[in-house]
Amino acid sequence: MKIAVDAMGGDNAPKVVIEGVEQARDLYPDLEFDLYGNPDAIKPLIKNDQRLHIIPTTDDITMGEEPVRAIRHKKDSSIVKAATAVKNGEADAFFSAGNTGAVLAAGIFIVGRIKGIARPGLTSVLPIAKPGASRHSFVYLDTGANAESKEKNLLQYAYLGKFYSESVLGVENPRIALLNNGAEEDKGDTLHKAVWQLLNAQDDLNFIGNIESGDLLYGKADVVVSDGWTANAALKATEGTAKMMLTLIRHGIMNGGLRAKLGYLLLKPVFHKIGQAMNTSTYGGAVLLGLKAPVVKTHGASDVLAIKNTIGQIHTMLKADLIGKTVDFFTDNPEVDKSVKSE
C-alpha cells in the first residue's frame, strides 16, 4: 500500500512531515511512501530511505492561496502531483498538512468523488472527554467542506460516517445523531427538520435523534452528522473555548506567585491527562469522505506525533478497505439518492 505524501505542506514542512513519515514507516511494514516536493529540501532530512521515494516537484501552493485557482495553475506543485498520482492508481491515498482548501479541491477535482456521492464531507474524529465514557472518540462530519448543504448531502454523510466508525474505529452499529439546535424531533430550520425525518426513515441507520453542540464532547453519539456550516461553527467554538480555558489556567498560574506554581506542580498529572483527553492530534487528521481514495489533511501546525498518527489512521482505512465498502454500498443502494425529493 502506497501513500502519496505532500512533503512541502504544513508550518514545519518538510522537516516534521519527513520525521512523522519515517516513524510511521518503521511502525507499518506494509506501507510505502512517495514524497512529493523539492528534493534538495527533502533528501538531507531523510534518515533511512527504506520504502521512501522522492518525486520531485518545482512549484508550491502556499497557505494563503485561493485553492481552486492554485490547483488549476500550479500543475507541478506537490499537492497537485500527489493527488494526480492517486487518481492514476500510482498511490492508494493522499496525505497533506498544507493549504486546506487546496487539498480539498485537489481531492474533489483530481482524485474524484465516488459515483453517487453528491458532496464529499470533511470528517474529523473528535475526543469524547467525559470521564468514564465507554468510548474515546466520535466521528463528526461535514466539518466545513460545504458552506451550503441539502438533505441528500446529510443523509450521505450519515452513511459515510457510519462506515468510517465501523471500519476504522471498530464500532459496532454506531449511534448516529443529527447536530441540531434542540433535542426534540420538531426542532431546527426547514433543512434539519427534513433531515431528521429522512435519517429516522432508514432501517440500516441506528439513528438516535438530535444532538446539541453543547453535548458534542459528552459521548452521546458515535457519529454526529451536520451541514458543513453548523459543524464548522460548533467545532471552532469548541476548540476556541478549550484553548481559552487553558490560557486562563496558564495565566492564573504565571501570575499567582509561588503558591500557584506549587499548586501547578502538584496538579501537573491532572493537567497532563486533560491535555491528552482534549488533544486532537491523537485522533489523526481530517478525512474528505466520499472520494475514490483516502484524502487526509492534518493541521498545518501538526507535530511529528500528529503526522505519525494520521499515517496510522490512513493505514487502518486502507487495511479495512473503507473505500471499497463505501463504493459497494452506493452502487448497491442508489435509492439513498432517489429517496430524496429536494436538490
Added chain:
Amino acid sequence: MKIAVDAMGGDNAPKVVIEGVEQARDLYPDLEFDLYGNPDAIKPLIKNDQRLHIIPTTDDITMGEEPVRAIRHKKDSSIVKAATAVKNGEADAFFSAGNTGAVLAAGIFIVGRIKGIARPGLTSVLPIAKPGASRHSFVYLDTGANAESKEKNLLQYAYLGKFYSESVLGVENPRIALLNNGAEEDKGDTLHKAVWQLLNAQDDLNFIGNIESGDLLYGKADVVVSDGWTANAALKATEGTAKMMLTLIRHGIMNGGLRAKLGYLLLKPVFHKIGQAMNTSTYGGAVLLGLKAPVVKTHGASDVLAIKNTIGQIHTMLKADLIGKTVDFFTDNPEVDKSVKSE
C-alpha cells in the same frame, strides 16, 4: 420605573426570584415591582413589601410546554399577564426565568415589535475571557430567537446591538463583527457574503469584518452579529466545552489522591478567578431586542445573584432609554429597511 416580574418562572421559583428582586429593590430606589403569580406561594417569601406588589395569577406555563400554544391558551398565567401589563403601559419592562419559548412568544405577540423591526433578536452579553483584555464583555445576537434569518434581520441586529453596547455597556463607537466561517470578506454562504457587504456599506456602523466562532471570547469585537442558527450553535458549543473542561479538572482532582487535592487548594484562587471570568450570571439575562419594552429572560437555573444582576441590567436599559433611542432610529431611518433587496 416599574418591572413586571414573572414570579413563578425558573427552577427555584418563586423563592430565588423573590430574593433576587428584594436585593435589587434595595439597590435601586427608583424601581418598583409587580410580582405576577400565586399569592399563597409568593406572600410568605416576601421579607419587606416596600415597592413590591403581588398581582395574582391562577395558571402556570411549565418548562416543557409548546410556547405559542401556551401563551394563547393560558391567559391567566404569570407570563401572559405580566407581558400584557407591559403592553398596556402598566409596567415598563418584563422579566422572567421561565419557559424561554413562551417568554419570547409573549414578547413578540403581546409586548410587540418596534415599528420597522422585522424580527427581534435574542441578545446575550458574554464574557471576554482573554487575560488583559481592555473590555470584559461583548454583545451577541441573535442567539436563537430565529432559526432562519434574512439579510435585513442581520443588518437590524447590528443596530440593535450597537445601541445596546452604547447605552447599557457604555461603549463608545462599538466595533461590530459578523460571525462567519472565515475571516476574509468572501467567506461564508450566500447569506453571510451578502450581509458582509451590507454591513460594510453602512457609514454609521463601525464594522470590522468577520469573526470566527473560535474567537468569540477573545474580545475582538464589542458586538457580534449573527443569524440565530449559527450563534446558537456556537454559544452552546462554547458553554458545553467550558463546562466539560471544568468537569475534567474536578474529576482529575477528585481522583488524583492527596497530591491533587493539595494542588487544588493552592490553585483555588486561580480557579475562582476563572470561574468568575466565565460566569455568565454576572452579565445578566438574555434580552429580546427590537420589542417596544425590555423583555429579559434569565436561565431557569439562575440563582439570586443572577436575578439581582439581571434586574440591574433592566434598570440600566430603562435609565438609558434604550427603547426610545431604538424607536427614534428606526423611525428616522426607514432606509435601513429599504436598502435590502431580499425578504
